[in-house]
Amino acid sequence: MVILFSPSEGKREGGEFPPLNSQSLIFPDLYPKRLEVIEQYEKLTKSGSDEQLYELFGIKDSKEYERFRNSFATMPTMKAIERYEGVAYDYLSYRELSKQAQSYIDTHTLIFSNLFGPIRACDALPDYKLKQGSSIGSFVPDKHYKTHFSEALDRFIGDEEILDLRAGYYDKFYIPQKPVTTLKFLKGGKVVSHWAKAYRGIVLREAAKQQIASINGLVAMDIEGLMVEEITETKKKKEIVYTIF
Numbered sequence: 001m002v003i004l005f006s007p008s009e010g011k012r013e014g015g016e017f018p019p020l021n022s023q024s025l026i027f028p029d030l031y032p033k034r035l036e037v038i039e040q041y042e043k044l045t046k047s048g049s050d051e052q053l054y055e056l057f058g059i060k061d062s063k064e065y066e067r068f069r070n071s072f073a074t075m076p077t078m079k080a081i082e083r084y085e086g087v088a089y090d091y092l093s094y095r096e097l098s099k100q101a102q103s104y105i106d107t108h109t110l111i112f113s114n115l116f117g118p119i120r121a122c123d124a125l126p127d128y129k130l131k132q133g134s135s136i137g138s139f140v141p142d143k144h145y146k147t148h149f150s151e152a153l154d155r156f157i158g159d160e161e162i163l164d165l166r167a168g169y170y171d172k173f174y175i176p177q178k179p180v181t182t183l184k185f186l187k188g189g190k191v192v193s194h195w196a197k198a199y200r201g202i203v204l205r206e207a208a209k210q211q212i213a214s215i216n217g218l219v220a221m222d223i224e225g226l227m228v229e230e231i232t233e234t235k236k237k238k239e240i241v242y243t244i245f
Helices: 028-047 050-057 062-068 087-092 099-108 141-157 168-172 196-210 215-220
Strands: 002-005 109-113 117-120 162-164 180-187 226-233 237-244
Touching (some): 028 050, 028 141, 180 196
Antiparallel strands (some): 226 237
């Protein structure tokens, strides 16, 4: 089973791995296509106006811009799954998991970075900032990655089942060519929106702890505070509906 996951606006600083290079990320043969995006980004972070950087980063305090002006060629990296911090990642609590559970996440999870495109949870990322949905000047990263990485992703996933835990926006980066399973969370009969991030993190955490290998295994999995309400299915998607209690 392959799990698709969203990134987070928040990032941890620092890192213990070498700077970004062609071996840092999945699909090293496509690294030149990532460099096309990176070069546009670094050019804008170094010479862009405060107005342009606000549009790029989504933060108004210009003092914070300096954090993101450094070249990736010199910045340390860390595992992507540890770089990101936000609601889903807080509830995932990766660093508190056993080595076995961490290894499961490292090998089963693909994250869709707004800047770097599709990456594995264990890939090495530098510190960066790019607001969701933001173009880099006139360059549109999501279209670029969908065009150049979809075929490689299809090959990588192969015959594996897909659990798609991404926010809907990340369909712009990749639409699988096979049916996927998604999740919906209800509380008091109403769909949970913002806090769905937390429950996606919880589901990923529990799948890792229980080493879930299939969608059937996921459906049968016990998760504290969640109960499978129903499962709907079409040709392109299976949706597991959970009730929060």
